[in-house]
Amino acid sequence: xxxKLQRTEELFFLLLMKLSVAIILCVVCVIVFTVFYKGLPSxxxxxxxxxxxxxxxxxxxxGVLNAIVGSLYLAxxxxxxxxxxxxxxxxxxxxxxxxxKRLVNSIRFLLDVLWGIPSIVYGAFxxxxxxxxxxxxxxxxxxxxxxxxxxxxxxxxxxxVLKEVPAGLLQASLxxxxxxxxxxxxxYMRQCSSAIITAIMVSFGRAIGDTAAVLFTTxxxxxxxxxxxxxxxxxxxSIFFQxxxxxxxxxxxxxxxxxxxxxxxxxxxxxxxxxxxxxxKNKIS
Amino acid sequence: MILLRQEKITSxxxxxxxxxxxxxxxxxxxxxxVKSGSVLQxxxxxxxxxxxxxxxxxxxxxxxxxxxxxxxxxxxxALMAVPLCILTAIYLTYYAKRSYLNIIQPVIDILAGxxxxxxxxxxxxxxxPLTSKYVAPFFGIESTGYSVFAGAVVLAIxxxxxxxxxxxEIFKSISKELPEASIALGAxxxxxxxxxxxxxxxxxxxxxxxxxxxxxxxxxxxxxxxVGNVAQIPKDIFQPGYPLPALIANNFxxxxxxxxxxxALMFAALILLVIVMIFNLAAKWLIARYxxxxxx
Numbered sequence: 001x002x003x004k005l006q007r008t009e010e011l012f013f014l015l016l017m018k019l020s021v022a023i024i025l026c027v028v029c030v031i032v033f034t035v036f037y038k039g040l041p042s043x044x045x046x047x048x049x050x051x052x053x054x055x056x057x058x059x060x061x062x063g064v065l066n067a068i069v070g071s072l073y074l075a076x077x078x079x080x081x082x083x084x085x086x087x088x089x090x091x092x093x094x095x096x097x098x099x100x101k102r103l104v105n106s107i108r109f110l111l112d113v114l115w116g117i118p119s120i121v122y123g124a125f126x127x128x129x130x131x132x133x134x135x136x137x138x139x140x141x142x143x144x145x146x147x148x149x150x151x152x153x154x155x156x157x158x159x160x161v162l163k164e165v166p167a168g169l170l171q172a173s174l175x176x177x178x179x180x181x182x183x184x185x186x187x188y189m190r191q192c193s194s195a196i197i198t199a200i201m202v203s204f205g206r207a208i209g210d211t212a213a214v215l216f217t218t219x220x221x222x223x224x225x226x227x228x229x230x231x232x233x234x235x236x237x238s239i240f241f242q243x244x245x246x247x248x249x250x251x252x253x254x255x256x257x258x259x260x261x262x263x264x265x266x267x268x269x270x271x272x273x274x275x276x277x278x279x280x281k282n283k284i285s
Numbered sequence: 286m287i288l289l290r291q292e293k294i295t296s297x298x299x300x301x302x303x304x305x306x307x308x309x310x311x312x313x314x315x316x317x318x319v320k321s322g323s324v325l326q327x328x329x330x331x332x333x334x335x336x337x338x339x340x341x342x343x344x345x346x347x348x349x350x351x352x353x354x355x356x357x358x359x360x361x362x363a364l365m366a367v368p369l370c371i372l373t374a375i376y377l378t379y380y381a382k383r384s385y386l387n388i389i390q391p392v393i394d395i396l397a398g399x400x401x402x403x404x405x406x407x408x409x410x411x412x413x414p415l416t417s418k419y420v421a422p423f424f425g426i427e428s429t430g431y432s433v434f435a436g437a438v439v440l441a442i443x444x445x446x447x448x449x450x451x452x453x454e455i456f457k458s459i460s461k462e463l464p465e466a467s468i469a470l471g472a473x474x475x476x477x478x479x480x481x482x483x484x485x486x487x488x489x490x491x492x493x494x495x496x497x498x499x500x501x502x503x504x505x506x507x508x509x510x511x512v513g514n515v516a517q518i519p520k521d522i523f524q525p526g527y528p529l530p531a532l533i534a535n536n537f538x539x540x541x542x543x544x545x546x547x548x549a550l551m552f553a554a555l556i557l558l559v560i561v562m563i564f565n566l567a568a569k570w571l572i573a574r575y576x577x578x579x580x581x
């Protein structure tokens with residue numbers, strides 16, 4: 001009798017577990033399906049190739065090219081800036097400071113804390129820095145703010161892989177006469193190129209999708225920015241603004257923009273997998 | 286010689302960048318503290334945190350309604366997400382085939398990669414109508430759908446990939462011997478999970494939950510879009526709420542025109558930062574304790 005009860009309990013929980021997995025899978029499908037279902041019908045060539053004209057938000061013609069290009073500029077800039085600062089730091093932690101375990105772990109902890117800070121806080125902070133140095137809402141301000149946001153993500157993603165590199169590789173490289181920076185940027189970078197690319201792609205995805213940090217700093221405009229000091233539209237913000245409109249036509253364009261963003265994100269994710277597989281061949285195992 | 290100089294310069298830059306990153310959190314806190322200085326001067330800290338009076342034009346900034354909304358939405362989201370994640374993680378680690386995990390992992394990655402604005406759009410399209418048409422009437426309450434409940438549902442889905450990834454790591458790190466010993470002693474698989482694995486993983490599970498909470502607490506746009514944004518203490522979960530991040534995001538346009546308003550919003554950002562940091566510290570501490578215990 002007890003055996004039977006135990007068996008029932010296990011089966012019950014097994015059922016619950018399967019249900020949970022199913023719910024999660026379903027939710028992902030429903031989200032992607034909903035966005036595509038609502039967005040694809042109003043997605044047009046015009047949306048992709050034209051900037052917003054006057055009265056766009058009241059249902060007049062135009063597209064969201066300004067937002068697409070703005071988002072790409074912003075994400076490229078922020079990822080590049082984060083890479084320039086982040087890659088050396090990740091290398092430093094695993095080559096120069098390899099011996100100082102406590103220190104490195106403290107820095108890792110600090111990075112995790114930075115990772116946990118909400119993007120709206122970065123946005124508010126970026127905004128106050130902007131005011132302090134007299135910068136207006138601009139692409140540059142957005143790039144700096146978003147770079148701060150993705151830095152910890154990028155460094156930790158690289159670090160996770162760099163710390164698995166066998167110590168023999170470092171010793172071999174140093175004993176052949178190369179110095180530590182050379183080891184970092186010529187040996188380690190080749191060894192971990194696939195992980196570095198994944199880290200870059202993940203950061204890029206975060207940068208292109210973030211709304212709260214750019215809300216304060218990047219501004220909004222109907223034109224494609226031609227300099228770093230001009231404000232720029234971004235795709236998430238344009239979705240947000242179009243959706244706030246009471247006109248159904250504009251709202252359906254918001255869904256179309258959401259579809260564009262989702263396609264971009266999915267493409268980044270697929271591309272990241274492909275590239276990382278390709279560069280995995282460089283690895284010495 | 287040139288090589289040596291090159292090495293020195295490159296290394297110096299590497300250390301410089303590291304310095305920037307180490308300083309960043311402190312600058313962040315310092316910047317926000319300085320910025321919220323004026324509102325802290327005019328109001329006492331307890332007034333700011335516990336008063337519900339929100340009248341920016343009179344210089345009265347009581348954040349308690351917003352803090353309450355934030356806590357309510359976050360806890361509700363965790364309540365929905367955590368059981369789902371624990372059950373899924375156990376299933377994937379102990380019951381499912383290996384290949385199954387290979388299918389699920391990309392799905393989790395996609396879920397983690399979807400921008401919050403998309404979750405917001407989806408929330409408006411699906412969660413809000415469902416709430417007003419089915420869920421709220423089921424409990425006999427009328428609701429527009431833009432509510433704490435809708436915000437919590439959207440948040441719950443957003444934090445699932447974070448919690449799930451940590452949980453999968455934790456279950457993976459539990460040594461195989463312990464469960465095997467338990468099964469060898471005659472316990473069933475489920476008993477082993479319930480009494481051995483869960484006990485072993487408890488600290489880890491709690492820390493994953495705390496991580497999830499801190500994620501949820503700071504989430505802005507998706508919640509803002511579905512939560513209703515009415516500055517009141519919600520009487521039930523089907524009424525609109527107004528969490529802290531939404532407050533900051535909604536008012537950034539007007540904040541420069543009202544004196545003290547900018548400072549008050551920066552103080553709101555500071556509250557967020559401090560709470561999230563405390564959550565993170567607690568989770569880290571739990572993980573550290575768990576790691577010292579996990580090896581037999």
